[in-house]
Amino acid sequence: MTATERDPAPERARRLDRDWWREHSELGVCALLGAAGVLVLVDSLLGTNAGSDSDPLGPHAVPTVLGIGLLLLAVLLAVDVLRGGHGEAEAGEDVELGTPPDLRAVGMLAGLVVATALLIPVLGWPLAGTGLFWGAASVLGARSFPRDLLVAAGISLLAWVVFDALLGVDLPGGPLMGVF
Structure with a gap:
């Protein structure tokens, strides 16, 4: 049997399989919703059973309902996708859908977030947050230093004052701790 006489059925089956997954790509969202659920x-069911007499539902009620809701949404979306439903492409007003993403800016913003996380224990939130916000503004095009x-x-x-003083969320103040 020569190469021209080979059966094209396996090649066609692979192409159909790829096309099927491309047409049903929303099933990936279903999988993520299901995994989150x-x-x-x-996490809710294996957590501690701390509760009180004044709280008959206990601390697991809301997370359990949320988990069941996520699983239900995953199943309903999967059924819709398998029946031929699909999401419409976004037609943003000021977004050119054919333009590729600016991966340089995304990488720089990700680096800023990582640097901020590393600098918060050393400099405190006010100084590290200033660097984060100023750096993000610069990366996104602001030019008034x-x-x-x-x-x-x-x-x-x-943000530091609101979270630390008003809401009681302890954010490190760093060198500014004695000032406020």
């Missing part, structure tokens, strides 16, 4: 349910830095410092300091 299972994770929430397992003094104004951007002042706005970033104001946002960071305001």
Whole structure:
């Protein structure tokens, strides 16, 4: 049997299989929803049973309902996708869908987030947050150095005061701890 006489059926089957998965790609979202639902349910059901007499439902009620809801949504979406339903492509007003993403900016923003996480214990939130907000503004195109830095410092300091003083969420103050 020569190469021209080979049976094209396996090649056609592979192509149909790829096409089927491409047409039903939303099943990946179903899998993620299902995995999140299972994770929430397992975490809820294996957690501690701390409760009180004034709380008859206990601490597991909301996470259990949420996990069941996620699983139900995953099943309903999967049924819809398998019946031929699919999401419509976004037709954003100011978004050119054919333009590739700016991976350089995304990478720089990710680096800023990682650097901030590493610097918070050393510098405290107000200074590390200022660097994060000013860096993000710069990466995204802001070009007024003094104004951007002042706005970033104001946002960071305001967030620190709100979370630390008003909400009781302990954010490290770093060198500013004695000032406020």
